[in-house]
Amino acid sequence: MVDRLFVGVLGNxxxxxxxxxxxxxxxxxxxxQNSRTLxxxxxECVDVFLISGSPEERQLYAGDILENQNSRIILCSMQYIEAVRLTLNYVVESEFDIFVQWxxxxHSDVGESFDRLGLLPWLIGHHATFAMRDxxxxxxPRTEEIRQFIHGWAKARNLTFQCP
Known part of the structure; x- marks a missing residue:
């Protein structure tokens, strides 16, 4: 059973x-700098680590942010640009379970975008759970979908605890 979960929210x-x-x-x-309670x-609660500003926008490598982070569940914003591949490659190489919501x-887009980076087949090929949301x-609704996914994943691994 995979030890860590990466939950990414992808977008422009x-x-x-x-x-x-x-x-x-x-x-x-x-x-x-530290985990927080979700x-x-x-x-029930669970400890997670959040990267709110995408590494791509901040021109940082996700591996540098996460190298000393022991949290089993990582939440991460990801900008839909070519550099997001560095973040996704790190996640795959680190053997995370992956859930991505695109x-x-x-919110500020004119309309729906074609997957010009070819991320969807790449994610599916790496056994990621993928959802596209408006x-x-x-x-x-989209945050409840994330909460439900995290709850099921964490509960199966005995990571949940009674909230303080």
Whole structure:
């Protein structure tokens, strides 16, 4: 059984990636140095590490951000540009389970985009779970999808605990 989970929200600039994390946590959140607690269901929580600003936008390598991070669940914004391959390659090489939610169209996009980078077949070929969601509508349904996925994955590995 895979030990770590990578949950990525993929999109163009201003597509709603940060809004997704803020809605998931119920507060404005930013990348930190330490894990944080995510509330799931029925008084259960799990520890996660969040990379809110995408490594691609900040011109950072995800491996440098995560090299000393021991959290079993990583949440990460990813910008839909060629450099996202570096992040995805790191995740595959580090043997994460992968869940990616692509905001297409994103909040500020004119309309839906063609997968010009060919990420969908690459993700499927690496056994990722993939979902494409509309970033122009309320973030609640897509954040609940992420919460449900994390809950099932973490529960199966006995990572959940009673919230403080």
């Amino acid at each position: 600039r201003n597509s709603g990636k940060s809004t997704t994390w803020n809605t998931l946590f119920g507060a404005t959140v930013r990348t930190g 509330t799931l269901y029925g008084g 905001l297409n169209p994103g 970033g122009k509508v309320s973030p609640q």
